[in-house]
Amino acid sequence: MKLDEIDNKVNAVDLKVKILSIDKREINTSRGESVYYYGLIGDETSVMAYTAWEFPGVIKAGDVVEIKYARVKEYNGRLRVYMDSKTEIILKPGENLDVKNTYKEVKLQDISTKTPFVSVSGMISAITSREYNKEGRKFLIYSGFIEDDTSRVRISSFGRPLENGKIYSIKGARVAEFNKQMELSVGDKTDIEESPQDINFERNFKIFDIKNPAGSINIDVFVITFGLKSGIIKRCEICNKPLSTGVCADHPNEKTVLDIFTYFTVDDGTGIMQAIAGKNAILPLIGIEEDEIPKYANEIYDKMNEKLYGHAFKMNVDFVINEDGLSLRVNSISELDETGLKNDMVEGV
Numbered sequence: 001m002k003l004d005e006i007d008n009k010v011n012a013v014d015l016k017v018k019i020l021s022i023d024k025r026e027i028n029t030s031r032g033e034s035v036y037y038y039g040l041i042g043d044e045t046s047v048m049a050y051t052a053w054e055f056p057g058v059i060k061a062g063d064v065v066e067i068k069y070a071r072v073k074e075y076n077g078r079l080r081v082y083m084d085s086k087t088e089i090i091l092k093p094g095e096n097l098d099v100k101n102t103y104k105e106v107k108l109q110d111i112s113t114k115t116p117f118v119s120v121s122g123m124i125s126a127i128t129s130r131e132y133n134k135e136g137r138k139f140l141i142y143s144g145f146i147e148d149d150t151s152r153v154r155i156s157s158f159g160r161p162l163e164n165g166k167i168y169s170i171k172g173a174r175v176a177e178f179n180k181q182m183e184l185s186v187g188d189k190t191d192i193e194e195s196p197q198d199i200n201f202e203r204n205f206k207i208f209d210i211k212n213p214a215g216s217i218n219i220d221v222f223v224i225t226f227g228l229k230s231g232i233i234k235r236c237e238i239c240n241k242p243l244s245t246g247v248c249a250d251h252p253n254e255k256t257v258l259d260i261f262t263y264f265t266v267d268d269g270t271g272i273m274q275a276i277a278g279k280n281a282i283l284p285l286i287g288i289e290e291d292e293i294p295k296y297a298n299e300i301y302d303k304m305n306e307k308l309y310g311h312a313f314k315m316n317v318d319f320v321i322n323e324d325g326l327s328l329r330v331n332s333i334s335e336l337d338e339t340g341l342k343n344d345m346v347e348g349v
């Protein structure tokens, strides 16, 4: 029998399945201590939970087994396979079985490397493609963003087109951590389907609400400290590394570019965060063009400090992973009427 043929009318089932997980639990009953096993089994058609009162010690997760004389019962609204002393569990050494993939559907703010494959839905933006050669064949790699009502994260796809502005349901995307943020990738086994739906892309949150790295979030904040060493830095034009000596160790003959580096603390009444911002966020705020940076070298710190410190802003930020939690990378800053935010903060207290 296949797992998708099982219903709660069948009594004794014979199955050939892969053991996907085995967990053990000890319980105290009126008859003393006893042990049971539980986990997931799967075949080509489905994945199902099981409970076993006896389980051969030689069997490990990943093994293919034949299960004879098991029972099926509904538990919490879902079917479950039960194995007791009458059940035979026979190891099939060397055999393999393809298991139907089932992935948890998550919001983009909840993806984590603890769940390496997930299903997500969202709109694709800022996609670019480039050619890639693998074993003499040419592929296109697409990279850009996917966004839903909770976050915007980087996504890349090897050979499978993703189009800007389209909303997809993506099942079995791989999760990775890159550059202190979460990232998704689409591979051969990922299902992609266009799935039009209404999504609110505003993503206005309070600092307290954000528990995981998340991209392109709008927060209303006061800047409560401004870092003393904020100012102008040099970066390598090739690798973008900040250069304390003025020369990149990896690209000593390449050009350098000037950037702004600022660090400050923000408070929105629900939480306090460390933030960093570069020229894209800061220059429009202080009204200086990029090619004017050298001209303002001596006064830029004072300009930034005066403009930022103690004032209220709407910021679009990425919450990124830091040694001790999360911090902010600021994408853009716009001025905010301070009275509104002050009232919010008083209510928050």
Ligand SMILES: [Zn+2]
Pocket (backbone or CB within 6 Å): 236, 237, 238, 239, 240, 241, 248, 249, 250, 251
């Ligand atoms: Zn470099």
